Amino acid sequence: xxxxxxFPALEPxxxxxxxxxxxxxxxxxATVKDWDAAAVRWALMYPDAYEVGLPNQGVMILYEVLNExxxxxxxxxxxxxxxxxxxxxxxxxxxxxxxxxxxxxxxxLLGVSFATELGYTNLLTALDxxxxxxxxxxxxxxxxxxxxGGHAAFNPEPISPFVDAAVLGDGEEAxxxxxxxxRAWKAEGRPGGxxxxxxRLAETGGVYVPRFYDVExxxxxxxxxxVPNRERVPYRVFKRTTMDLDAWPYPKQPxxxxxxxxxxRMSVEIFRGCTRGCRFCQAGMITxxxxxxxxxxxxxxxxxxxxxxxxxxxxxxxxxxxxHSEIAEITKGLADRYEGTNTSLSLPSTRVxxxxxxxxxxxxxxxxxxxxxxxxxxxxxxxxxxxNKMVSEEDLIRTVSAAFAAGWRQVKLYFMCGLPTETxxxxxxxxxxxxxxxxxxxxVSGRKDIRCTISIGGFVPKPHTPFQWAAQCDPVTVDSRLxxxxxxxxxxxxxxxxxxxxYHDGQPSLIEGLLSRGDRRxxxxxxxxxxxxxxxxxWSEHFSYERWxxxxxxxxxxxxxxxxxxxxxxxxxxxxxxxxxxxxxxxKEWLWADWQDALDEREQDDCRWTPCFDCGVCPxxxxxxEVGPTxxxxxxxxxxxxxSPVHNPSLTT
Amino acid sequence: MQKLRLRYAKRGRLRFTSHRDIARTFERALRRAxxxxxxxxxxxxHPKVSWVGAAPTGVASEAEYVxxxxxxxxxxxxxxxxxxxxxxxxxxxxxxxRAAGGTLPxxxxxxxxxxxxxxxxxxxxxxAVTAFLAAESVEVExxxxxxxxxxxxxxxxxxxxxxxxxxxxxxxxxxQMHSSDAGHDxxxxxHPCGILVTVVRQTTPTVRPDDVLSALRVVADLVPPVPxxxxxxxxxxxxxxxxxxxxxxxxxxxxxx
Numbered sequence: 057x058x059x060x061x062x063f064p065a066l067e068p069x070x071x072x073x074x075x076x077x078x079x080x081x082x083x084x085x086a087t088v089k090d091w092d093a094a095a096v097r098w099a100l101m102y103p104d105a106y107e108v109g110l111p112n113q114g115v116m117i118l119y120e121v122l123n124e125x126x127x128x129x130x131x132x133x134x135x136x137x138x139x140x141x142x143x144x145x146x147x148x149x150x151x152x153x154x155x156x157x158x159x160x161x162x163x164x165l166l167g168v169s170f171a172t173e174l175g176y177t178n179l180l181t182a183l184d185x186x187x188x189x190x191x192x193x194x195x196x197x198x199x200x201x202x203x204x205g206g207h208a209a210f211n212p213e214p215i216s217p218f219v220d221a222a223v224l225g226d227g228e229e230a231x232x233x234x235x236x237x238x239r240a241w242k243a244e245g246r247p248g249g250x251x252x253x254x255x256r257l258a259e260t261g262g263v264y265v266p267r268f269y270d271v272e273x274x275x276x277x278x279x280x281x282x283v284p285n286r287e288r289v290p291y292r293v294f295k296r297t298t299m300d301l302d303a304w305p306y307p308k309q310p311x312x313x314x315x316x317x318x319x320x321r322m323s324v325e326i327f328r329g330c331t332r333g334c335r336f337c338q339a340g341m342i343t344x345x346x347x348x349x350x351x352x353x354x355x356x357x358x359x360x361x362x363x364x365x366x367x368x369x370x371x372x373x374x375x376x377x378x379x380h381s382e383i384a385e386i387t388k389g390l391a392d393r394y395e396g397t398n399t400s401l402s403l404p405s406t407r408v409x410x411x412x413x414x415x416x417x418x419x420x421x422x423x424x425x426x427x428x429x430x431x432x433x434x435x436x437x438x439x440x441x442x443x444n445k446m447v448s449e450e451d452l453i454r455t456v457s458a459a460f461a462a463g464w465r466q467v468k469l470y471f472m473c474g475l476p477t478e479t480x481x482x483x484x485x486x487x488x489x490x491x492x493x494x495x496x497x498x499x500v501s502g503r504k505d506i507r508c509t510i511s512i513g514g515f516v517p518k519p520h521t522p523f524q525w526a527a528q529c530d531p532v533t534v535d536s537r538l539x540x541x542x543x544x545x546x547x548x549x550x551x552x553x554x555x556x557x558x559y560h561d562g563q564p565s566l567i568e569g570l571l572s573r574g575d576r577r578x579x580x581x582x583x584x585x586x587x588x589x590x591x592x593x594x595w596s597e598h599f600s601y602e603r604w605x606x607x608x609x610x611x612x613x614x615x616x617x618x619x620x621x622x623x624x625x626x627x628x629x630x631x632x633x634x635x636x637x638x639x640x641x642x643x644k645e646w647l648w649a650d651w652q653d654a655l656d657e658r659e660q661d662d663c664r665w666t667p668c669f670d671c672g673v674c675p676x677x678x679x680x681x682e683v684g685p686t687x688x689x690x691x692x693x694x695x696x697x698x699x700s701p702v703h704n705p706s707l708t709t
Numbered sequence: 710m711q712k713l714r715l716r717y718a719k720r721g722r723l724r725f726t727s728h729r730d731i732a733r734t735f736e737r738a739l740r741r742a743x744x745x746x747x748x749x750x751x752x753x754x755h756p757k758v759s760w761v762g763a764a765p766t767g768v769a770s771e772a773e774y775v776x777x778x779x780x781x782x783x784x785x786x787x788x789x790x791x792x793x794x795x796x797x798x799x800x801x802x803x804x805x806x807r808a809a810g811g812t813l814p815x816x817x818x819x820x821x822x823x824x825x826x827x828x829x830x831x832x833x834x835x836x837a838v839t840a841f842l843a844a845e846s847v848e849v850e851x852x853x854x855x856x857x858x859x860x861x862x863x864x865x866x867x868x869x870x871x872x873x874x875x876x877x878x879x880x881x882x883x884x885q886m887h888s889s890d891a892g893h894d895x896x897x898x899x900h901p902c903g904i905l906v907t908v909v910r911q912t913t914p915t916v917r918p919d920d921v922l923s924a925l926r927v928v929a930d931l932v933p934p935v936p937x938x939x940x941x942x943x944x945x946x947x948x949x950x951x952x953x954x955x956x957x958x959x960x961x962x963x964x965x966x
Binding site: 063067068070071072076077079080081082083084312314315316320362363364365366367368398697698699700701702703704706707708 | 722723725726727729730733734736737738739740741742743744745746747748754756766767779780781782783784787788791795797798799890893935936
């Protein structure tokens with residue numbers, strides 16, 4: 057049965073909404089395939105606005121991996137803004153993909169990538185607009201299998217009523233295995249219906265089907281245990297790890313939107329995983345071990361990507377890019393190759409202690425000089441020991457001094473507020489650090505126009521981290537510390553006027569905390585918030601704290617728990633956490649020991665250059681650290697072209 | 710250093726792009742095509758691309774113009790082919806010429822627009838256009854960033870006429886044959902569709918096709934049941950008979966000498 061495009065129905069609505077271009081598709085390198093020729097059809101969703109979702113690397117990789125399969129079709133869908141949602145309801149236009157404007161309901165699978173928990177209400181909007189029952193239990197064979205992925209899927213319990221399955225970890229191989237199972241089940245004539253395909257997925261051990269597990273609670277509200285409620289379903293579900301990044305050079309043909317997006321650059325992931333061991337960082341904990349892409353693999357991806365996209369900036373992505381074992385050779389090689397082509401390089405995440413000015417100069421040699429950004433995360437040496445982010449203020453001042461001497465004028469510093477054991481004084485140290493940056497900059501440059509921007513985010517304890525047991529700081533305390541910090545910055549006008557301060561208030565962080573460490577009972581809260589109009593909770597103009605607080609009260613009070621119980625309550629060592637049956641490889645005893653080390657202000661080194669400290673991931677997952685140096689070099693050394701990274705001999709006469 | 714002038718079309722669903730979207734897409738396509746672009750100097754170098762008054766968001770065009778500077782001699786036909794190959798469907802390069810002096814803006818003073826009004830009968834449209842042309846002044850309100858603004862549409866309109874369908878050889882039929890995004894250019898023929906063809910002078914403030922439609926509402930209470938589709942068909946200077954002169958004609962003539 058073929059499927060009609062909804063574009064003719066959508067088009068007349070577009071002149072009436074803001075930024076209509078985000079709904080028309082037509083991106084460079086997008087793929088539209090024959091519906092009837094496909095055996096398995098995926099709709100991939102990033103549950104936020106198009107401008108945020110389009111550049112998402114996870115969706116882009118899976119889109120390309122799936123579409124490379126001859127009998128598989130993958131299209132993308134994003135959250136529509138409330139103005140279009142209203143018109144779509146009025147004119148009966150269903151949730152659609154942007155590739156061929158096909159209705160999402162017609163696909164076999166709907167894969168949703170959750171980078172943040174604040175996209176949960178957008179999932180409900182999409183399901184509802186698609187005509188898919190909100191609750192997985194109400195779906196039939198005619199509805200897509202809804203699969204959650206992304207970092208938030210490491211605790212999918214809060215959205216367990218709405219998703220059929222969740223996959224933990226790297227998706228490249230997992231999507232193909234799921235596709236194989238669905239293809240076979242369809243070819244056999246769908247034996248056993250929806251239950252059977254979900255059971256087949258679950259018995260692989262790498263796909264979590266929440267419905268196949270029962271959660272039992274203790275009288276005080278804590279979880280007693282989580283157990284499978286049928287045969288063929290394992291007790292624990294493991295995360296997926298793609299080991300050889302050079303074997304998965306995706307995206308090969310990155311999507312380039314017509315509309316403006318949040319990342320106007322071509323990204324190449326230079327390694328995956330991080331073992332620096334920052335205790336607040338969920339990404340660093342759940343993506344272990346470190347797996348580097350080789351210098352040659354990176355070089356080939358950059359050239360192919362530039363030819364395919366025309367971007368002027370290449371982002372060398374990872375959780376801490378300057379930590380690549382051959383970062384100096386990579387940046388020098390790329391800067392040589394793209395000399396004169398106006399192609400700049402950027403390292404979106406760099407640690408102060410791994411950064412040097414040679415690196416900075418290579419980055420800005422062929423294009424725009426971007427600002428310098430570092431993330432000390434904590435203002436005082438003490439709190440940096442607690443969070444295990446061991447960069448010293450001396451390192452920072454040395455690095456920024458060299459940068460200011462070399463002509464940079466601006467530095468941006470990221471911090472967190474509300475960290476475990478934090479006091480007012482730890483936060484006030486941020487002001488001192490920023491002032492020292494200004495002083496050092498003025499001294500080495502002899503100029504007055506040095507700027508330092510401090511950007512402060514609220515800390516949210518995350519599952520699968522040593523801080524998963526921590527009490528989240530309440531918004532009142534966070535807001536009061538930020539106020540005091542602002543006063544401290546402004547106390548000395550001569551320095552303060554060159555310091556910019558950016559922060560959000562503490563309320564959204566508390567809700568993110570509820571969704572991060574919540575269990576199945578939070579599903580009711582999400583649904584109520586959505587029914588009362590909650591949309592785009594990651595956007596301050598749409599987020600309503602009051603709506604979340606009142607929904608939590610209405611839904612949780614009858615169950616004997618509340619918002620504070622899920623957020624500001626410190627957990628005990630032996631409490632069963634909602635995600636304990638989901639295996640990130642991290643040993644729970646090691647996490648607890650690391651949490652105790654945090655409270656004792658004890659540091660933990662990186663296993664790439666010190667002996668293994670038994671976090672548990674490698675033996676549990678059968679993985680190992682994959683790092684260089686390889687000693688190889690980037691070819692060709694000669695510049696590629698004039699005014700463009702592509703050489704086209706047919707143009708010149 | 711060489712200057713080239715391009716005429717391109719914005720078709721199909723790409724009519725929903727803004728000028729900024731087009732500019733970004735164009736600059737990236739120039740890089741993908743391997744065009745040896747000239748860059749501005751300084752802290753934040755930009756490729757040397759000069760735009761001439763772009764069609765508004767939501768409006769298609771058969772006649773947009775842009776000038777680019779390159780650092781090596783480039784063959785115009787090869788550039789047209791190479792660039793067209795890497796632009797997304799719906800952005801089509803129609804012609805490339807070497808610039809022979811003068812500037813593009815001085816060769817452009819008016820646009821011809823074709824506005825399709827599905828659900829509006831040609832008779833009804835003729836009635837409204839006749840009323841509009843008979844008026845000396847037709848003021849409409851437009852919402853801008855700074856609030857409501859009143860503009861007089863009538864003086865900018867050089868001519869306006871109604872067609873029930875477009876003659877063979879020009880207009881939509883031709884667009885559909887040549888568009889690289891033909892699937893998104895199809896017209897719904899199940900309803901009557903009045904077609905307005907109007908030449909509008911580029912004044913300040915600019916009078917856009919939707920302002921002309923607002924004027925028809927003011928003079929004749931004409932409200933299209935579904936949003937109209939407008940396409941810019943040509944741009945240029947007005948000759949003595951009120952026809953548009955192709956802005957690239959002088960460059961083409963210089964080439965032939």
